[in-house]
Amino acid sequence: MWLPTLEREQRSVTLAESDWLVCGGCGILLYGKRFVRLGMVCPDCGRHTRLTSSRRLELLLDAGSAIPIERVAAAEDPLSFADLLPYTERLAGARQRTGLDDAVQVVRGTVRGRPVVVAAMDFRFMGGSLGSAAGQAITTAAEMALADRVPLLLITASGGARMQEGALALMQMAKTANAMAALDEAGLLTITLVTDPTFGGVAASFATLADVIIAEPGARMGFAGPRVIEQTIRQRLPTGFQTAEFLLDHGLVDDVRGRAELPQVLGMLLGATEVPGEQWGELTADPVVRQPDGIPARPVAEIIGKARELTRPTMLDHTATWFDGFTELHGDRAGADCPAIVGGLAVLDGLPVMAIGHQKGHTTDELVRRDFGMPSPAGYRKVARLLRLAGKLGLPVITLVDTPGAHPGLDAERHGQSIAIAECLRVLGGLPVPVVSVITGEGGSGGALALAVADRVLICENAIYSVISPEGCAAILWREAGAVPDAAAALRLEARSLLELGIVDAVVPEQAPIRDAVICALRELRQVDGPSLVSARRTRFRRFGVRHDQ
CATH class of the missing domain: 3.90.226.10 (2-enoyl-CoA Hydratase; Chain A, domain 1)
Known part of the structure; x- marks a missing residue:
């Protein structure tokens, strides 16, 4: 009997094809419904399978708290770009497959009762690439966090800037970086959750400008992807290069946390701005x-x-x-x-x-x-x-x-x-x-x-x-x-x-x-x-x- 294997590039439809699945990491047999309950994390090897942005929001936010945020429409196909397919056809295909307008969903919600604005990227939509619409979504999320005076949570998953939009895609890096700077100036907490993969213009802009960067186990992040690096330097990269664990060892992320831990960790971080009243500590006797x-x-x-x-x-x-x-x-x-x-x-x-x-x-x-x-x-x-x-x-x-x-x-x-x-x-x-x-x-x-x-x-x-x-x-x-x-x-x-x-x-x-x-x-x-x-x-x-x- 054929069983689907959960490779890194698997799509959510795979789970509907069979009650049983094979882990793409260790190869063990997984019962589909239990696997979904575990947040799509292999109970044997701990491999974190990619999630859709909708599933990600469902796992992180308090039930029923997510409220979508509307954003100003971005220009479509500004270059009239065509490669093997016209850009307009690629966009239409991505929308049909994912049910999303573009690569980023923006919502208001709460984590453990604490308010937050979330921008969640979805790798299924053209590799989570950063184009005008995605840049507009990230910037809108930052502006809403600023208006509401609440923290901003960024969930990244991207191969980099969207080539079909040329230099306009490049400009989104500066646009989103400026939006993050405004939150810094306002004293608002920003958090990035790095998921696999996070590369290119996303890693080199808003993703790494957050106050706190948490990565999922095995998630990869870097400016250049491994294939580009190997082709440039003509060397094989070491095992684990650019993974979350590598990034932690090299001081580039704050922590690596499993999917089940994330709501608790995020709740703790979001509580960093909850200030008690003036009576705080008044019952404590000074021993000095x-x-x-x-x-x-x-x-x-x-x-x-x-x-x-x-x-x-x-x-x-x-x-x-x-x-x-x-x-x-x-x-x-x-x-x-x-x-x-x-x-x-x-x-x-x-x-x-x-x-x-x-x-x-x-x-x-x-x-x-x-x-x-x-x-x-x-x-x-x-x-x-x-x-x-x-x-x-x-x-x-x-x-x-x-x-x-x-x-x-x-x-x-x-x-x-x-x-x-x-x-x-x-x-x-x-x-x-x-x-x-x-x-x-x-x-x-x-x-x-x-x-x-x-x-x-x-x-x-x-x-x-x-x-x-x-x-x-x-x-x-x-x-x-x-x-x-x-x-x-x-x-x-x-x-x-x-x-x-x-x-x-x-x-x-x-x-x-x-x-x-x-x-x-x-x-x-x-x-x-x-x-x-x-x-x-x-x-x-x-x-x-x-x-x-x-």
């Missing part, structure tokens, strides 16, 4: 100590040892224990994702925030994988990207600092470590939202300061913060390893001394909840407008090193 004599004096060597203990909670430990939810965002969007920096959108006692921190580890394997919490330039570029997103959306920023310092080495220098750190300092200094930093373990040099230019700087009782490690200071100035205790004492790097110097605002006692200390700091800072926050923050750092009698 603000006077140096409230901190017991202890040997510096003991404090340094505790600051470096592998059992100290990491950034991921904190996100798991005192945030209501956390969606990690990956990558610097320039070719890398640094494992020593973890950041993303979080919810703190009902308040959406941007949480960013250094990530070490508890085991040797994890320490090695996370580069011992020492960020590369890509890590600091990721930090700067997330900070800008927080500024755009008006989200308070929480940074958790625990690093021996920025990663030293040839690659770090080659890729601009100094420049990346400097950019973080500049972005934080001018960020018009509340910023709270907590030194939770080691605060090593500029690698730590890059996350600590804040309105409130807190430090855990057993944490340290210094221009250099005591070992480095002893080696350079004392020129002997035995001078480490003397260097540590001279640097005054422990919490009590830092509070006396005014470097930190308060100390979180070792057994006290850091979460509560952060809530109380943000509770105060949320009452201050953006320009005043920036002015006060710059004034705070301006006074360091100035004689107090002047």
Whole structure:
């Protein structure tokens, strides 16, 4: 008996031809109705079969919430183009096969009760190519999101610009990019869901301009398609090249999520702009100590040892224990994702925030994988990207600092470590939202300061913060390893001394909840407008090193 195979190019009609299907990935037998219930994802190999735009909207949006948006009609066949067939005949055939006017559907709807405007591309319609009608649809979606003051969700599936419309198709890239820029200026969240495939003019315009880019497993995205690349460079491409997993490893997308997870993930992202009232956090007691004599004096060597203990909670430990939810965002969007920096959108006692921190580890394997919490330039570029997103959306920023310092080495220098750190300092200094930093373990040099230019700087009782490690200071100035205790004492790097110097605002006692200390700091800072926050923050750092009698 013949059974249809679900190849990448399969059309939705295939499912109507048989109750049983063969997965185009692993070859197992699939029961058609169950396969549809699973969102057309193979339960054995996880292969995501292409969806129509209508089915995509049905799976993502709350039932019954989708309302189509009308758009201004685009010019048809502006070049009177003909290849093997006249363009008009190709359009008519695509409309008959798909039931769509063109390659993009635009609707208003909700995801987990949160409003959104969605532009969903359909690869069945002339390969999802970007022509005048598709560009008009994307631009209309952005304009409707702007008018409604709601987030925009783009679902991409395209082979590139539509050749039959010549340079007019090329202009759609600039047109849609401008529409995305208007949403940036208005502070509205934009999300792209990359599905297979997303190439050419779509990838090089609106698809990659979104604040958050999520890709389905196996989805491919790039400027040039694999055949074009291979023909140009006359080499075989590596396995997995341009897939979602490749893009994630190279910092080009924020995450890869399976189809079943997407409504939850999108709901979390869309909730990033839901702001609680002024009474937020008023029931939380502040656990911090603000006077140096409230901190017991202890040997510096003991404090340094505790600051470096592998059992100290990491950034991921904190996100798991005192945030209501956390969606990690990956990558610097320039070719890398640094494992020593973890950041993303979080919810703190009902308040959406941007949480960013250094990530070490508890085991040797994890320490090695996370580069011992020492960020590369890509890590600091990721930090700067997330900070800008927080500024755009008006989200308070929480940074958790625990690093021996920025990663030293040839690659770090080659890729601009100094420049990346400097950019973080500049972005934080001018960020018009509340910023709270907590030194939770080691605060090593500029690698730590890059996350600590804040309105409130807190430090855990057993944490340290210094221009250099005591070992480095002893080696350079004392020129002997035995001078480490003397260097540590001279640097005054422990919490009590830092509070006396005014470097930190308060100390979180070792057994006290850091979460509560952060809530109380943000509770105060949320009452201050953006320009005043920036002015006060710059004034705070301006006074360091100035004689107090002047």
